[in-house]
Amino acid sequence: MAIQLDHLMVPARDKLAAAKLLAELLDVPWSPTSVGPFAAVFVNDGLTFDFDQWPEPIPLIHCCFRVDQQAFDAILARIQAAGIAYRSAVHGPVDHAVDRAHGGSIVYWNEPDGHQWEMLTVSYARQ
Template sequence: MSIELNHTIVQAEDKKASARFLADILGLEVGPQYGPFIPVEIPNGVTLDYYEGDGDPLVSQHYAFMVSDGEFDAIFSRIKERGLTYWADPYHTRKNEINTNDGGRGLYWDDPNGHKLEIITKPYGAGDA
Protein backbone atom coordinates (compact mmCIF):
# COMPACT_ATOMS: atom_id res chain seq x y z
CA MET A 1 0.00 0.00 0.00
CA SER A 2 1.27 3.46 -0.81
CA ILE A 3 1.20 6.12 1.87
CA GLU A 4 -1.42 8.81 1.37
CA LEU A 5 -2.70 11.61 3.55
CA ASN A 6 -6.27 10.71 4.51
CA HIS A 7 -7.38 13.62 6.70
CA THR A 8 -6.22 16.42 8.92
CA ILE A 9 -8.01 18.17 11.77
CA VAL A 10 -8.62 21.90 11.51
CA GLN A 11 -9.43 23.63 14.79
CA ALA A 12 -12.15 26.25 14.54
CA GLU A 13 -14.21 28.54 16.75
CA ASP A 14 -17.35 27.45 14.83
CA LYS A 15 -16.76 24.20 12.94
CA LYS A 16 -19.92 24.42 10.82
CA ALA A 17 -19.30 28.00 9.71
CA SER A 18 -15.62 27.34 9.07
CA ALA A 19 -16.27 24.20 7.01
CA ARG A 20 -18.94 26.07 5.03
CA PHE A 21 -16.51 28.99 4.41
CA LEU A 22 -13.86 26.71 2.90
CA ALA A 23 -16.34 24.61 0.93
CA ASP A 24 -18.04 27.68 -0.53
CA ILE A 25 -14.75 29.33 -1.58
CA LEU A 26 -13.33 26.14 -3.13
CA GLY A 27 -16.64 25.08 -4.70
CA LEU A 28 -16.88 21.88 -2.62
CA GLU A 29 -19.46 20.24 -0.36
CA VAL A 30 -19.54 20.01 3.41
CA GLY A 31 -19.94 16.40 4.50
CA PRO A 32 -22.22 15.14 7.25
CA GLN A 33 -20.94 15.44 10.80
CA TYR A 34 -18.87 12.46 11.89
CA GLY A 35 -18.42 12.34 15.63
CA PRO A 36 -17.20 15.79 16.69
CA PHE A 37 -15.97 16.63 13.15
CA ILE A 38 -17.44 18.43 10.14
CA PRO A 39 -15.51 17.25 7.04
CA VAL A 40 -14.78 18.99 3.77
CA GLU A 41 -13.51 16.45 1.25
CA ILE A 42 -10.97 17.59 -1.31
CA PRO A 43 -11.26 15.86 -4.74
CA ASN A 44 -8.16 13.72 -4.09
CA GLY A 45 -9.97 12.07 -1.15
CA VAL A 46 -8.30 13.97 1.70
CA THR A 47 -10.67 15.52 4.21
CA LEU A 48 -10.20 18.59 6.35
CA ASP A 49 -12.12 17.71 9.50
CA TYR A 50 -13.27 20.83 11.33
CA TYR A 51 -13.27 20.54 15.11
CA GLU A 52 -14.03 23.03 17.87
CA GLY A 53 -11.28 21.75 20.13
CA ASP A 54 -11.01 21.17 23.84
CA GLY A 55 -10.64 24.76 24.96
CA ASP A 56 -7.08 25.05 23.67
CA PRO A 57 -6.28 28.38 21.98
CA LEU A 58 -6.40 28.35 18.21
CA VAL A 59 -3.04 28.08 16.48
CA SER A 60 -2.90 29.39 12.93
CA GLN A 61 -2.15 26.71 10.35
CA HIS A 62 -1.40 26.86 6.61
CA TYR A 63 -3.34 24.87 4.01
CA ALA A 64 -2.32 25.01 0.34
CA PHE A 65 -4.44 23.66 -2.51
CA MET A 66 -3.19 22.78 -5.99
CA VAL A 67 -5.86 23.82 -8.49
CA SER A 68 -6.27 23.96 -12.26
CA ASP A 69 -6.30 27.30 -14.08
CA GLY A 70 -10.09 27.11 -14.41
CA GLU A 71 -10.50 26.31 -10.71
CA PHE A 72 -8.15 29.18 -9.84
CA ASP A 73 -10.34 31.59 -11.83
CA ALA A 74 -13.53 30.35 -10.14
CA ILE A 75 -12.04 30.44 -6.62
CA PHE A 76 -10.47 33.86 -7.21
CA SER A 77 -13.85 35.13 -8.41
CA ARG A 78 -15.55 33.88 -5.23
CA ILE A 79 -12.84 35.50 -3.06
CA LYS A 80 -13.38 38.84 -4.81
CA GLU A 81 -17.20 38.52 -4.71
CA ARG A 82 -17.01 38.15 -0.92
CA GLY A 83 -14.72 41.17 -0.61
CA LEU A 84 -12.00 39.07 1.05
CA THR A 85 -8.50 40.47 1.26
CA TYR A 86 -5.92 38.34 -0.49
CA TRP A 87 -2.17 38.52 -0.91
CA ALA A 88 0.46 37.39 -3.41
CA ASP A 89 2.79 36.26 -0.62
CA PRO A 90 2.60 34.34 2.65
CA TYR A 91 3.87 37.35 4.62
CA HIS A 92 0.86 39.44 3.56
CA THR A 93 2.95 42.27 2.12
CA ARG A 94 1.51 42.28 -1.42
CA LYS A 95 -2.16 43.01 -0.72
CA ASN A 96 -4.80 42.31 -3.38
CA GLU A 97 -2.24 40.89 -5.82
CA ILE A 98 -1.67 37.39 -7.15
CA ASN A 99 1.75 35.87 -7.79
CA THR A 100 3.10 34.16 -10.90
CA ASN A 101 5.67 31.96 -9.15
CA ASP A 102 7.05 28.99 -11.10
CA GLY A 103 5.07 29.93 -14.20
CA GLY A 104 1.71 29.55 -12.48
CA ARG A 105 -0.57 31.70 -10.37
CA GLY A 106 -1.08 31.76 -6.63
CA LEU A 107 -2.66 33.72 -3.82
CA TYR A 108 -3.24 33.58 -0.09
CA TRP A 109 -6.21 34.51 2.09
CA ASP A 110 -7.28 33.98 5.69
CA ASP A 111 -10.21 31.95 6.98
CA PRO A 112 -12.37 33.22 9.87
CA ASN A 113 -10.06 31.48 12.39
CA GLY A 114 -6.86 33.06 11.07
CA HIS A 115 -5.73 29.94 9.19
CA LYS A 116 -3.70 30.82 6.10
CA LEU A 117 -5.21 29.39 2.91
CA GLU A 118 -3.42 29.25 -0.43
CA ILE A 119 -4.21 28.23 -3.99
CA ILE A 120 -1.52 27.57 -6.61
CA THR A 121 -1.66 26.33 -10.19
CA LYS A 122 1.91 25.02 -10.34
CA PRO A 123 3.88 23.21 -7.62
CA TYR A 124 6.79 25.01 -6.05
CA GLY A 125 9.96 24.43 -8.06
CA ALA A 126 8.01 23.67 -11.28
CA GLY A 127 9.74 26.58 -12.99
CA ASP A 128 13.13 25.00 -12.24
CA ALA A 129 12.40 21.81 -14.21
Protein backbone atom coordinates (compact mmCIF):
# COMPACT_ATOMS: atom_id res chain seq x y z
CA MET A 1 0.00 0.00 0.00
CA ALA A 2 1.27 3.47 -0.86
CA ILE A 3 1.83 5.87 2.02
CA GLN A 4 -1.07 8.28 2.38
CA LEU A 5 -1.68 11.13 4.80
CA ASP A 6 -4.78 10.16 6.80
CA HIS A 7 -5.25 13.08 9.18
CA LEU A 8 -3.51 16.18 10.41
CA MET A 9 -3.88 17.77 13.83
CA VAL A 10 -4.34 21.54 13.61
CA PRO A 11 -3.87 23.54 16.84
CA ALA A 12 -6.38 26.35 17.36
CA ARG A 13 -7.46 28.88 19.98
CA ASP A 14 -11.09 28.02 19.17
CA LYS A 15 -11.25 24.62 17.52
CA LEU A 16 -14.95 24.88 16.66
CA ALA A 17 -14.67 28.27 14.96
CA ALA A 18 -11.51 27.25 13.08
CA ALA A 19 -12.94 23.93 11.89
CA LYS A 20 -16.25 25.50 10.86
CA LEU A 21 -14.53 28.29 8.89
CA LEU A 22 -12.28 25.95 6.92
CA ALA A 23 -15.14 23.54 6.22
CA GLU A 24 -17.34 26.37 4.97
CA LEU A 25 -14.61 27.80 2.72
CA LEU A 26 -13.80 24.39 1.23
CA ASP A 27 -17.49 23.37 1.17
CA VAL A 28 -16.77 20.09 2.95
CA PRO A 29 -18.44 18.47 5.97
CA TRP A 30 -17.21 18.94 9.52
CA SER A 31 -18.15 17.75 12.99
CA PRO A 32 -17.77 19.57 16.31
CA THR A 33 -16.99 16.17 17.86
CA SER A 34 -14.72 13.39 16.70
CA VAL A 35 -12.39 10.78 18.15
CA GLY A 36 -10.74 12.32 21.19
CA PRO A 37 -10.93 16.08 21.77
CA PHE A 38 -11.02 17.07 18.11
CA ALA A 39 -13.36 19.01 15.83
CA ALA A 40 -12.98 17.27 12.48
CA VAL A 41 -13.00 18.68 8.96
CA PHE A 42 -13.46 15.93 6.39
CA VAL A 43 -11.37 17.33 3.52
CA ASN A 44 -11.96 14.28 1.32
CA ASP A 45 -12.48 10.50 1.66
CA GLY A 46 -8.86 10.04 2.70
CA LEU A 47 -7.96 13.13 4.73
CA THR A 48 -9.31 14.66 7.93
CA PHE A 49 -8.09 17.79 9.68
CA ASP A 50 -8.51 17.38 13.44
CA PHE A 51 -8.68 20.81 15.09
CA ASP A 52 -7.54 20.77 18.71
CA GLN A 53 -7.89 23.54 21.31
CA TRP A 54 -4.45 24.79 22.37
CA PRO A 55 -3.19 27.56 24.65
CA GLU A 56 -0.81 30.24 23.36
CA PRO A 57 1.53 30.10 21.58
CA ILE A 58 -0.10 28.31 18.66
CA PRO A 59 2.47 26.56 16.43
CA LEU A 60 1.76 27.59 12.84
CA ILE A 61 1.30 25.23 9.92
CA HIS A 62 1.05 25.60 6.15
CA CYS A 63 -1.19 23.31 4.11
CA CYS A 64 -1.88 23.35 0.40
CA PHE A 65 -5.07 22.13 -1.25
CA ARG A 66 -4.94 21.09 -4.91
CA VAL A 67 -8.30 21.53 -6.62
CA ASP A 68 -9.62 21.89 -10.15
CA GLN A 69 -10.29 25.35 -11.57
CA GLN A 70 -14.04 25.18 -10.92
CA ALA A 71 -13.50 24.36 -7.23
CA PHE A 72 -10.77 27.03 -7.05
CA ASP A 73 -13.14 29.68 -8.33
CA ALA A 74 -15.90 28.60 -5.93
CA ILE A 75 -13.59 28.54 -2.89
CA LEU A 76 -12.06 31.89 -3.82
CA ALA A 77 -15.57 33.35 -4.10
CA ARG A 78 -16.32 32.12 -0.56
CA ILE A 79 -13.03 33.60 0.71
CA GLN A 80 -13.97 36.92 -0.88
CA ALA A 81 -17.54 36.80 0.45
CA ALA A 82 -16.19 36.16 3.96
CA GLY A 83 -13.95 39.24 3.67
CA ILE A 84 -10.78 37.19 4.19
CA ALA A 85 -7.56 38.81 3.01
CA TYR A 86 -5.66 36.77 0.43
CA ARG A 87 -2.55 37.12 -1.65
CA SER A 88 -0.72 35.76 -4.66
CA ALA A 89 2.65 35.12 -2.94
CA VAL A 90 3.44 32.89 0.00
CA HIS A 91 5.20 35.66 1.97
CA GLY A 92 3.89 38.59 -0.03
CA PRO A 93 1.61 41.42 0.96
CA VAL A 94 -2.15 41.10 0.81
CA ASP A 95 -2.88 41.97 -2.82
CA HIS A 96 -6.21 40.19 -3.39
CA ALA A 97 -4.66 38.66 -6.52
CA VAL A 98 -4.22 35.16 -7.95
CA ASP A 99 -0.79 33.90 -9.05
CA ARG A 100 -1.03 32.41 -12.55
CA ALA A 101 2.73 32.19 -13.23
CA HIS A 102 3.00 28.40 -12.72
CA GLY A 103 0.52 27.21 -15.32
CA GLY A 104 -2.47 27.31 -13.01
CA SER A 105 -4.02 29.39 -10.24
CA ILE A 106 -2.52 29.85 -6.76
CA VAL A 107 -3.77 31.85 -3.78
CA TYR A 108 -2.78 32.05 -0.09
CA TRP A 109 -4.69 33.14 2.99
CA ASN A 110 -4.24 32.95 6.75
CA GLU A 111 -6.88 31.89 9.21
CA PRO A 112 -7.35 33.63 12.58
CA ASP A 113 -4.76 31.49 14.40
CA GLY A 114 -2.17 32.37 11.74
CA HIS A 115 -2.12 29.04 9.89
CA GLN A 116 -1.46 29.55 6.22
CA TRP A 117 -3.64 27.86 3.65
CA GLU A 118 -2.64 27.61 0.01
CA MET A 119 -4.89 26.58 -2.85
CA LEU A 120 -3.65 25.71 -6.34
CA THR A 121 -4.86 24.09 -9.51
CA VAL A 122 -1.53 22.77 -10.83
CA SER A 123 1.10 21.29 -8.52
CA TYR A 124 4.39 23.13 -9.03
CA ALA A 125 5.94 20.59 -6.63
CA ARG A 126 5.34 17.69 -9.05
CA GLN A 127 6.39 19.04 -12.45
